[in-house]
Structure formats: structure tokens, C-alpha cells
Amino acid sequence: MNKRDASRAPRSLPADTAGHLILTRPGPIEDALIRRAEQAGVDYVVLVADPAEALQLHDEGYRVMVGSSDDPATHRAARVDKAALLSATWPDTTNANIIFTAREISADVPVVATANKEASVDVLELAGANEVLRLGLLLGSAMADRTLLPGGRSHLIGRFAGVLIAEARVAGTPLEGRSIADVELRRRLGVTVIGVWDQGVFTIAVPNIELNASSVLILAATQDQLDAYDRCYGTGSELEGSVVIIGAGRVGRAAAQAFAEADIGYKIIEQQPERILDEHYVLGDAADIAVLEAAGIRTATGVLITAHDDDINIYLTIYCRRLQPHLQIVARANLDRNVSTLYRAGADDVLSYASTGAAAVWNHFRGNDTLVVADGLDVFRSTVPVSMRDKTLATSGLREKTGCNLVAIETDGTLVGNPGADVVLTADTGLILIGDDAGQERLANLNDGWRARLRRRMA
Structure with a gap:
């Protein structure tokens, strides 16, 4: 019975599998990556050496495959030559073995690996990694950035589709105690408030949100507009004490x-x-x-x-x-x-x-389509759902139905930031949106392309 049970965990992927993520171990980073992959309709597989552990994960709903990640036969069975990405998050020496083994089967599959030691970066790149992430360094720098977030001034998070995405604290500025509608940042400075963080909770920006000392604004703007914002609301040095x-x-x-x-x-x-x-x-x-x-x-x-x-x-x-x-x-x-x-x-x-680790891997995988702003919050591209096409932004119900906020639209290669409510959304309109996990899932449920991907996965 044990042998029969263990055989339920797959030993290989179907021959036509392609465009999938290969995760070389189960773990917290992999769990975060799996959530993103499932939300985006991207197939994945987790390699697990122990058949009993693989069976348990399989029964919990994970897509797993039995096999050691340092075995060439495992990578062949996982169709590494057709994969979109291979992620290696083991200790440095194990990662080197995994990468080198995978490169025996495929010279082209993109490989992202983590490294604990600075000296390991070169070794892992020599083994064949396309990108080596030092997660301790990334996380430590990000934590320092949060502490050094300039008083009142904007702090650039990233660039996406030609738009700058920044954050700014409200504490100690004239914004404290006022609503988004009251301050009229878009009219006065051209800066769009696309969301507000408050004690780890993200809220899509709506006019009646009242800003308080714990609020952090998420802004979309050009560099000139951010400079204008800083002149108005910068309150001094980055950190005193x-x-x-x-x-x-x-x-x-x-x-x-x-x-x-x-x-x-x-x-x-x-x-x-x-x-x-x-x-x-x-x-x-x-x-x-x-x-x-x-x-x-x-x-x-x-x-x-x-x-x-x-x-x-x-x-x-x-x-x-x-x-x-x-x-x-x-x-x-x-x-x-x-x-x-x-x-x-x-x-x-x-x-x-x-x-942090999952976001770094995902940004490498979907860098042109997604900017991870924070845990569970992304700026991303989307097509216009069928039910919203040929409607104006105001009548489409985009924000109300999805919980995502529009940052910009793209038509024929031209990007328009802060589009007006009278803009008509067509099948050719590209949307640049910001949203949390729940908002992205609601948008996916409205998108026929998502349903088609789901049907293919279920088949």
C-alpha cells in the first residue's frame, strides 16, 4: 500500500509541458512564488527528492515531481529544456551543483539562484546562473531604506512602462489629517496618488481617504513632478538620531x-x-x-x-x-x-x-510585465476585460469591480499617465495597474484569457 501510495506522486512531466517554472525545493520562498504563478496562470513544478514528502505535498494540492535536483535525469523529466525559469534556493554549494547539472541538459533555460556569501556569486555565475540574488543583502538594504525613508520626500521604488513609482510618508507633513481630495496633488503637481499603505494594509486611493501619521503614499509621476512634490512636502534630513x-x-x-x-x-x-x-x-x-x-x-x-x-x-x-x-x-x-x-x-x-526572495525571482521572470512594490502589491500590465471594452474609464467600473487602480494606459506604443475619466477603453488599450493579490485575482476572473489558461491547466 505504501508503494502504491508513493507512486501517485509524479516522476515526470508530460512531454508537451513548456513555459513552466522549475522550483528545486519546497520552502517559504517557493510558496510565495507558487502563489504568484497560480495567479498569473503560469505552470510550475516543485522537485522533491523524498517520495513520502512529495506525496504529502501532492495531496495538499502542490504540483510536485519526485526527483533529486542534482540528478540530470530529474531535469530531463522536468522538461528543463522547455522551462521558462529554474530557481535554486539551496545553500550555495548545493546551488552550484544544481545549476551545473541543469546546464548539462539545457544551455538556454534562465536560472536564478540565491547566494549567502559574496564569494559564491562568481562561482554560481560560472556554474551557469543568469542571476544571483543575495537575499540577506536585499532584505537588509530594504529594511534600512524603510528607516531612512526621507521625511516627507518621495522615495523611488522603481520604474514601470515609463512611469516612476515612488512612496512618501505623511507623518510631519501638511498632508497629515487631510483627505486625498483636499490636497489635490494631481491638479497642483501632476502627481497621482495610486494607493495608501497604513500599518501593512494597502488601500486603493479614493478621494475620501483621510491621511494620518502612519500613512505612506504610493505615487505615480514623472521625475519633474516628484521634484515638485518634494519641494512642497520635504521636511528635512533623512533621519535624525x-x-x-x-x-x-x-x-x-x-x-x-x-x-x-x-x-x-x-x-x-x-x-x-x-x-x-x-x-x-x-x-x-x-x-x-x-x-x-x-x-x-x-x-x-x-x-x-x-x-x-x-x-x-x-x-x-x-x-x-x-x-x-x-x-x-x-x-x-x-x-x-x-x-x-x-x-x-x-x-x-x-x-x-x-x-523579498519571491519578488526578486518573479521580477527577473516577469520584469517587463510586473513591478513588485511591496509584499502582495504589484504594478502590472493587463488587457482590458471584454466586459469593460468600448466603455469610458468612469463607466467601466474598473476600480470598483477589481480593487485595482489605473496608473496609465498604453495605445499604439504611446503611454498616457493619469488618464481622464472620459478615456475610452478598447481591445487595443493596454492597462498599467496597481493592485494587491485579491485585486489581481478579481481582475483575472474578469479576463477571458485567464479562463482559457485555467482550462488548459485543468485539461
């Missing part, structure tokens, strides 16, 4: 480097003596008030909580928030399910290791 970093791992050290480059004072709390490098380090347990005070928690402007354990991060977030109610807290989540808990614990910003 100092920052406490809890944890001297890869993420904490990367954040410290960013603060050093910005000439911001910092202290790092670390329990392992061998990681203590210089006067910036404080040896001890961050749960000890004496250690926190030695690191300057009483006078710090911000604190970064970077431990590998989410339980510890939640504990320390609660503690630091009670000690310093006005402290800016940026916390790391290792599992996506703990993001909301960290916000409830008192964090101002939470960055997920899994989502």
Missing part, C-alpha cells in the same frame, strides 16, 4: 552598511561574541533592558529587528514598542503568515524574507 539593529547576521550587517553609507549612527546588538567586530556592536541579549539601553534605545529614532526566528521578532517588537511608543520599528518576518502579527505587535514596517 541613531538606529539600533537587533541581530548581526547577514540582514543586520547589510542594514548597518546602508546606515554607514548614509552617515547615520547605529549600534548592533548581538549575542554571539565571535560576531562582535568594533565599537558599533553591543554584546548581549536584546530582551535585556540594560543591553537595549547600552545600545541607545532611549534616544534612538528607529530600531531594526532582524532575527531568524519570528517568535523572537514578535517578542522584541512588543517590547520595543512598549519601551518607546514613538520609535520607528522595522521588523523582519521569515514566514509570510507572521507579517500581520508583527504589525499588530507594533511594527511600523514589516518585510518578509520569503516575499
Whole structure:
């Protein structure tokens, strides 16, 4: 019976499989990638060496295939020569083996790998990786960026289809306590507010949203328009005071480097003596008030909580928030399910290791179609759903039906940002939208192309 059960987990993909993602292990990053793939109608397979584990994942609804990721036969069975991307997120040495093995079968498949050590980047590229991601560095830099988010001034997130996407804090600016309609940013400065983050919750921008000290605006504009915004609402230096970093791992050290480059004072709390490098380090347990005070928690402007354990991060977030109610807290989540808990614990910003990794891989895979703004929030391209064609933007119900906000439209290669309500949406109109996971799913449900992809997958 065990043998028969184990045989239910596939050993190969159908011969006509193509354009799929090959994920070389199950894990938190892979779970985040799978959510994106399913939402976009992209096929995937997870390689699992243990038949029992593969069977369990198969029964949970994952598309898995039994096979070792360092075995050429596995890559042949996974149709690596027809895949759209291969992702390798194992330790560095294992990744090198996987990549080199995959390159025996296919010289062309795009390969994205993660690397823990800087020295591994060259080795993995020599093995055949097209892109090597140092996730600790990415996450640490992103956490520092959240702390250094300039007072009132815009901070560029990325460029998409010729439009600049930026974020800006409301705290300490004349925007605080006013509604989007009151400030008339689009009329005065040409800047469009396309959404608002508030304690981890994203809301599509509508005129009656009231802005408060915890609000972060998501803006779409040209560089000149952002410069005009900064002249109106910039409130001074990036950060006054100092920052406490809890944890001297890869993420904490990367954040410290960013603060050093910005000439911001910092202290790092670390329990392992061998990681203590210089006067910036404080040896001890961050749960000890004496250690926190030695690191300057009483006078710090911000604190970064970077431990590998989410339980510890939640504990320390609660503690630091009670000690310093006005402290800016940026916390790391290792599992996506703990993001909301960290916000409830008192964090101002939470960055997920899994989502940061998945976003980096996905941006490489769909760089021309998607810009990941934050965990669960994307700027993306779409066609106009059939039910909305030949209607004006105002009468289409695009925002009401999908929860996505229009950033720009593209017709015959011409991009028009901030389109008016009287613009007619046709079959040839390309939409540039911003939306969270739920909004993108609602849009997909309205799109006939999504249904066709689903039918093909079910077949």
C-alpha cells in the first residue's frame, strides 16, 4: 500500500509541458512564488527528492515531481529544456551543483539562484546562473531604506512602462489629517496618488481617504513632478538620531552598511561574541533592558529587528514598542503568515524574507510585465476585460469591480499617465495597474484569457 501510495506522486512531466517554472525545493520562498504563478496562470513544478514528502505535498494540492535536483535525469523529466525559469534556493554549494547539472541538459533555460556569501556569486555565475540574488543583502538594504525613508520626500521604488513609482510618508507633513481630495496633488503637481499603505494594509486611493501619521503614499509621476512634490512636502534630513539593529547576521550587517553609507549612527546588538567586530556592536541579549539601553534605545529614532526566528521578532517588537511608543520599528518576518502579527505587535514596517526572495525571482521572470512594490502589491500590465471594452474609464467600473487602480494606459506604443475619466477603453488599450493579490485575482476572473489558461491547466 505504501508503494502504491508513493507512486501517485509524479516522476515526470508530460512531454508537451513548456513555459513552466522549475522550483528545486519546497520552502517559504517557493510558496510565495507558487502563489504568484497560480495567479498569473503560469505552470510550475516543485522537485522533491523524498517520495513520502512529495506525496504529502501532492495531496495538499502542490504540483510536485519526485526527483533529486542534482540528478540530470530529474531535469530531463522536468522538461528543463522547455522551462521558462529554474530557481535554486539551496545553500550555495548545493546551488552550484544544481545549476551545473541543469546546464548539462539545457544551455538556454534562465536560472536564478540565491547566494549567502559574496564569494559564491562568481562561482554560481560560472556554474551557469543568469542571476544571483543575495537575499540577506536585499532584505537588509530594504529594511534600512524603510528607516531612512526621507521625511516627507518621495522615495523611488522603481520604474514601470515609463512611469516612476515612488512612496512618501505623511507623518510631519501638511498632508497629515487631510483627505486625498483636499490636497489635490494631481491638479497642483501632476502627481497621482495610486494607493495608501497604513500599518501593512494597502488601500486603493479614493478621494475620501483621510491621511494620518502612519500613512505612506504610493505615487505615480514623472521625475519633474516628484521634484515638485518634494519641494512642497520635504521636511528635512533623512533621519535624525541613531538606529539600533537587533541581530548581526547577514540582514543586520547589510542594514548597518546602508546606515554607514548614509552617515547615520547605529549600534548592533548581538549575542554571539565571535560576531562582535568594533565599537558599533553591543554584546548581549536584546530582551535585556540594560543591553537595549547600552545600545541607545532611549534616544534612538528607529530600531531594526532582524532575527531568524519570528517568535523572537514578535517578542522584541512588543517590547520595543512598549519601551518607546514613538520609535520607528522595522521588523523582519521569515514566514509570510507572521507579517500581520508583527504589525499588530507594533511594527511600523514589516518585510518578509520569503516575499523579498519571491519578488526578486518573479521580477527577473516577469520584469517587463510586473513591478513588485511591496509584499502582495504589484504594478502590472493587463488587457482590458471584454466586459469593460468600448466603455469610458468612469463607466467601466474598473476600480470598483477589481480593487485595482489605473496608473496609465498604453495605445499604439504611446503611454498616457493619469488618464481622464472620459478615456475610452478598447481591445487595443493596454492597462498599467496597481493592485494587491485579491485585486489581481478579481481582475483575472474578469479576463477571458485567464479562463482559457485555467482550462488548459485543468485539461
